[in-house]
Structures are given as structure tokens and as C-alpha cells.
Amino acid sequence: MEHAELDALLTPQAMALLDELDPVETTNDVARVVSRLRAAGHGPDLVSAVVGQSRLRHRATAKFGEFAGRMLFTKAGLEQATRMSVSAHHAGRFARAGLTSVADLGCGIGGDSLAFAALGLRVLSVDADDVTAALAAYNLRPFGDAVEVRHGTAEETNVDDVDAVWLDPARRTTGHSETRRVSADDYSPNLDWTFALAARKPAGIKLGPAHDRDALPEGCEAQWISVDGSTVELVVWSGALAREGVGRAALVIRGDAAHEITAPEDTADEPVRELGSFIHEPEGSVIRARLIGDVARALEAGPVAEQIAYLTGDADRRSPFATTFRVREVLPADPKPLAKALKERGIGTLEIKKRGVDIDPAEFRKKLKLSGKAKATLFVTRIGGRRTAILADRME
Incomplete structure (x- = not known):
């Protein structure tokens, strides 16, 4: 936002126009509103300022809720x-x-x-x-x-x-x-x-x-x-x-x-465990704070492998500090046989999570050519030095 746009925005006329506008969400909305305001005789600085603010207010709802409708923003701000x-x-x-x-x-x-x-x-x-x-x-x-x-x-x-x-x-x-x-x-x-x-x-x-x-x-x-x-x-x-x-x-x-x-400080990790009935994915803040060990103990779980922040165990436990999934089975990690296995199970919606492996989930999903009405979560990680694919269901 340049000073000319700021000066145009901080006027009673601009504030009145801004409050009157319906939410500006899409590029088509922008073009439509700009054309209408310019046709009504409003100057380019005023129109740019008002339409830009309307769009930013819409985006700001995710951070500021109802307060966004009474605030002003820059994109970077x-x-x-x-x-x-x-x-x-x-x-x-x-x-x-x-x-x-x-x-x-x-x-x-x-x-x-x-x-x-x-x-x-x-x-x-x-x-x-x-x-x-x-x-x-x-x-x-x-x-x-x-x-x-x-x-x-x-x-x-x-x-x-x-x-x-x-x-x-x-x-x-x-x-x-x-x-x-x-x-x-x-x-x-x-x-x-x-x-x-x-x-x-x-x-x-x-x-x-x-x-x-x-x-x-x-x-x-x-x-x-x-x-x-x-x-x-x-x-x-x-x-x-x-x-x-x-x-x-x-x-x-x-x-x-x-x-x-x-x-008081980083907590000790639990020993590695063999894959159990459940996989728990700790929150990122827990991982960054290095408090995974405390969460693992509360879940009666341990990491699936060294340096891999997925926890596993057989206890049906929940924690606000981790998301829990029920393990279905281990499948081939290679895309071609994995695609066949997923097709046989009718899985058309697949959430892909990865740790310890160099894959792009979006590109990996394309190779699977998914179809069907079922949904599941796929963990692709490294266990025992080998790439491993684990099919699981998110627990609500």
C-alpha cells in the first residue's frame, strides 16, 4: 500500500464504500466491483484502496474472526x-x-x-x-x-x-x-x-x-x-x-x-517399538519442543524408528497432543503395486503423510491413480532402514 492509497482509504467516503461492499473473494469479484465503482465516478486510488481492503478483510476472517470487518490491512501485515x-x-x-x-x-x-x-x-x-x-x-x-x-x-x-x-x-x-x-x-x-x-x-x-x-x-x-x-x-x-x-x-x-x-527441559524419548495397532502423529509444537517422550508415555507408545516422529502402540489411547490412526495393514511402498492394492480396496480419497523419505505427496498421489468411494490415510516412512507404507484410518 502506497501513501496515495492510504490517503484515499482514510476518508469518510472510502469507509462508507468499504462498509457497503459485499465480500470480494475472487478475481471475478474484483473485476466486477472495480468496474462498477469506476463507472460510478470514483477515482482509481479510491477504488483500488476500497476493493483491496474488502478482499483483505475477507481473508483476515480466518485470523481475526468478526473483528476483521472493522480493521484495515496490508497484504504483508x-x-x-x-x-x-x-x-x-x-x-x-x-x-x-x-x-x-x-x-x-x-x-x-x-x-x-x-x-x-x-x-x-x-x-x-x-x-x-x-x-x-x-x-x-x-x-x-x-x-x-x-x-x-x-x-x-x-x-x-x-x-x-x-x-x-x-x-x-x-x-x-x-x-x-x-x-x-x-x-x-x-x-x-x-x-x-x-x-x-x-x-x-x-x-x-x-x-x-x-x-x-x-x-x-x-x-x-x-x-x-x-x-x-x-x-x-x-x-x-x-x-x-x-x-x-x-x-x-x-x-x-x-x-x-x-x-x-x-x-523443565527436553524429555527423554521412549524406545523404538514394532508397529502396533495404532499410529499417533504428535503435534508439530510437541516435536519442536522435544516433548515427544512424555506424549509417548501417556499413550503407552514408542517411535516406529529412530529419528522418526511417529509413535506406535497397541493401547487405544488418545491425547490432545497427537492425532491417532488405527493401522489397517502394511502395503508395498512402490507406487505400482501400491496403486493396485489401493484400487482393490476401493480407496479414492487418500491422505498421504511422510517422514524420513524423500517423496512429494502430491506427485506420489498422481502415480497411484486413485479411484473408488473409500478413504484412508497412508503413512510413508522408513522403518528398519526400509521405505514402508502403512494404511490406516483416522480416529475421531
Whole structure:
């Protein structure tokens, strides 16, 4: 979003048009609405701004629910924003720690600041990009004086007057639309500065879930978070925001339910087991936090092979930290005989999961030439040094 588009958007006329539009979801919707608005005499900047925002609001519903219809976005800002369900958990931690004010350094479009303010915290929201800061100010306007939005960098912001800080270092190149990831050495603010601030001020630091574990600061809590099956982030907590005795945590959110497993450090794995009646697929946050061993013990299971994060056992057990499948049989892993076996079983819908093998599930599925009305899950993995295909059914 350029400044001309922002200026066109932040007008009563643009806001009225935006509220009147039906959801703009497809390319055909865009063409239809643009033609109608231009024919009505609206200028190109105004039309571009309004139609673009309508489309972004539709996409934002997945992260912000009903709040999306009252917010403004950039494409990059929406992609990088924290889901509201996750932000609520972050804000709750600040509140439970007895903190009353927070500086959101690198606030983006204001998603986390919204959650902080909703719980009654006084918020200082700062972003280095002026357009993004303007959108954050719009999104946070319902909270009045409880939120102050500034255009500036994290490094130049005085945080002496707040109880804690929330940092979301930029992990992508600057821009409002197409951006690319950068290495950890190029984060902004840089991680040396970020971790130094966290050492002297209670802090939550949002990082990518694949961040190098060896580069995490000592004495902090590392919490990995999964939402509806996707591992979305790692948060490093320090000071009063870090829980005593917790070094590793995996938070699993599915719909409105949330479950967490914690430990002082990485937990020991269970021994490898022969394939049993069930396969359990641990949540990504559990795998990243290296808490698979605790989940395995609760399920009376063990890994199918060394360095393979599938668990197996004969006990019909469930866990919020893993998805369970009932094993049908082991089939040939080669596509040609496997395709024949699946055809004989009438399987036309196949979910393919893989670990420890170099296959592209989409390309592998094409080779199977599936047909039929039955459905199943296929695990392709390496057991005993051999590629193995396991047919299974997802347990509800």
C-alpha cells in the first residue's frame, strides 16, 4: 500500500464504500466491483484502496474472526499478524503475571496490541513503517487513550515506563505486499539487541517455529504453538513472564480448545517399538519442543524408528497432543503395486503423510491413480532402514 492509497482509504467516503461492499473473494469479484465503482465516478486510488481492503478483510476472517470487518490491512501485515486465538493466550500471560502495561515493539497492523488492550493493559504500539503504524492506529482506535501508537523503531523507543515488552522482530524484507524471508542475522531489531532487552525487562519474543534452538537465550522459557494442525510460532519468555520450572512448552490450540504440555527441559524419548495397532502423529509444537517422550508415555507408545516422529502402540489411547490412526495393514511402498492394492480396496480419497523419505505427496498421489468411494490415510516412512507404507484410518 502506497501513501496515495492510504490517503484515499482514510476518508469518510472510502469507509462508507468499504462498509457497503459485499465480500470480494475472487478475481471475478474484483473485476466486477472495480468496474462498477469506476463507472460510478470514483477515482482509481479510491477504488483500488476500497476493493483491496474488502478482499483483505475477507481473508483476515480466518485470523481475526468478526473483528476483521472493522480493521484495515496490508497484504504483508495480514500474513505476518498473529492469529487472534494465539494473541489472546499471549495477553493472558501478561495479565496473569500482574503486569499492567506493555510496549508492543514491531506491532504491525496491531493484532497483538488488540489482545493486550482488550484485557485492560496500557499499550505502547510501535512500528518502523509509517503506513503500517497508521493502520495500527486505525485498528486500535476503539481503545482510546489506553493505546498509544508511534511510528519509530524498537531500538529508539524508551520502555522505562512500561512493565514489559512484546517483540516481533521482522523476519522478512520490508514492504506491504510481496516480501521474502531473511536469515536470523538480518532480523530487525537484531536478536542480540532483542535478547539483551529481554534480559533486563520481562519480555515475550515471537520467532519462527524452526528457529535454531541452540541460539535461544539461557534462562528463558521456550514455548512452541500449534493451531489447528499447523505449527505457527515460537515464543521466548523472560523475567516475570517465564514460568518457574518451565524450560520447554508446547501449546496446542484446536478451535476453542487449548492444551499445553510443559517440562523443565527436553524429555527423554521412549524406545523404538514394532508397529502396533495404532499410529499417533504428535503435534508439530510437541516435536519442536522435544516433548515427544512424555506424549509417548501417556499413550503407552514408542517411535516406529529412530529419528522418526511417529509413535506406535497397541493401547487405544488418545491425547490432545497427537492425532491417532488405527493401522489397517502394511502395503508395498512402490507406487505400482501400491496403486493396485489401493484400487482393490476401493480407496479414492487418500491422505498421504511422510517422514524420513524423500517423496512429494502430491506427485506420489498422481502415480497411484486413485479411484473408488473409500478413504484412508497412508503413512510413508522408513522403518528398519526400509521405505514402508502403512494404511490406516483416522480416529475421531
